Amino acid sequence: MRRFSARISARITASVTARITTALAAVLAAGPALAGSAAQPGQTIGLPTGAQLPVGLYFVNLSSFGVRETAPLSSESNVNLPTLALSTPWTVLGARLHLFFTQPVAASSVRGAPYQSGIGQQLLAGQLAWDLGGDVGVSYLFGGYLPIDTRFLTQEASLSHRFAVSYTGQGYNLTANLLYGTFLSERSPFGVLYPDYLNLDITATKKFGKWEIGPVAFGSLDLPVNVAGYRRQGQIAVGALVGYNFGPVTLQGYVTRDVVERTYGGAETRGWLRAIVPLYQDKGEAEPDRALVTRRQAE
Structure with a gap:
């Protein structure tokens, strides 16, 4: 027995x-576990990031909720990007100096699993914004995402370069913002692979009085790495934005939907809501009907 x-x-x-x-x-x-870009794709949509901000201090919060059609159950995520933006009176190389601090907070449920939530990587950044005349502006932002220990989010430190051009004449906001991110380490201690990335956020809106409306789009792409079995992630999403200027506070909402996706497991539909609140503003520079431009991020 x-x-x-x-x-x-x-x-x-x-x-x-x-x-x-x-x-x-x-x-x-x-293949190896992959992490997405440190900067959330689509996060700077709606902002004329190439233009100069009026001198002042601004609070900007972008909150978004997305559902990705993964199998067997969908995946959900909520990302909040509260940002402090300081537009200084100082110039460097003929450009106005802007300073930014972002502290992301996120929650996610992957394929129906219980939600996880935590604090994301802080972004510290400075931006130079040039006014070229004719309502055209260009900017360059350089910053860094600090390392964190939140397991379900990007953990490794990275550098962020952002190149933007904006046309803001006649009530238009025509902006393209290219984000290039480089990680300081290719892998986390837990084996997660961190490829460098490119994101492109595009805005084409028009103001009608206090209202703002127009199409938007964004794309993201992992850059190649020399790792066997590596599968690059990428997506293109399109949507529409509606905004309203309540006076001191501006609200913007937009909805985007993936039309192309690679290695994400399914297309995502995401809703976004941004609030822009001037905490202090140089009244000599501020325009009453100008929806504040803040560059944000978070990142």
């Missing part, structure tokens, strides 16, 4: 071991 029990136990152990080995092999065959 003891021999029979020992044989059954051995067979069960061998079966369980084989299943675990098979599962691990399947995970490894699927």
Whole structure:
């Protein structure tokens, strides 16, 4: 009887071991774990990021909720990007100096799993914005995302370069903002791969009195890395934005939907809401009907 029990136990152990080995092999065959860009794709939509801000201090919060059509259950995420933006009276190389601080807070549920939430990577950044005349402005932002220990979010430190051009004449906001991110380490201590990335946020809105409306779009792309089994992520999303200037406070809402996606597991639909609140503003520079431009991020 003891021999029979020992044989059954051995067979069960061998079966369980084989299943675990098979599962691990399947995970490894699927390629390395990937992390997305440190800067949330689409986060600067609606902002004339190439233009100069009126001198002042601004609070900007962008909150978004997205549902991605993954199988067998959908994946959900909420990202909040509260930002302090300081537009200084100082100039560097003929450009106005802007300073930014962003503290992201995020929550997510992957394929129906219980929600996880935590604090994301802080962004510290400075921006130079040039007024070229004719309502055209260009800017360059340089900043860094600080490392964190929140496991389900990007953890590794990275540098962010952002190049923007804006036309803000006749009530238009025609802006393209290219974000280039480079990670200081290619992998986290837990084996997550961090490829460098490019994001492009595009805005084409028009103001009608206090209202603002127009199409928007964004794209994101992982840059190549020399890692076997690496599968690059990428997406293109389009949507529409509506904004309203309540006076000191401006609200913007937009909805985007993936029309192209690669290695994300399914298309995403995301709703966004931004509030722009001037905490202090140089009244000599501020325009009453100008929806504040803040560059944000978070990042």
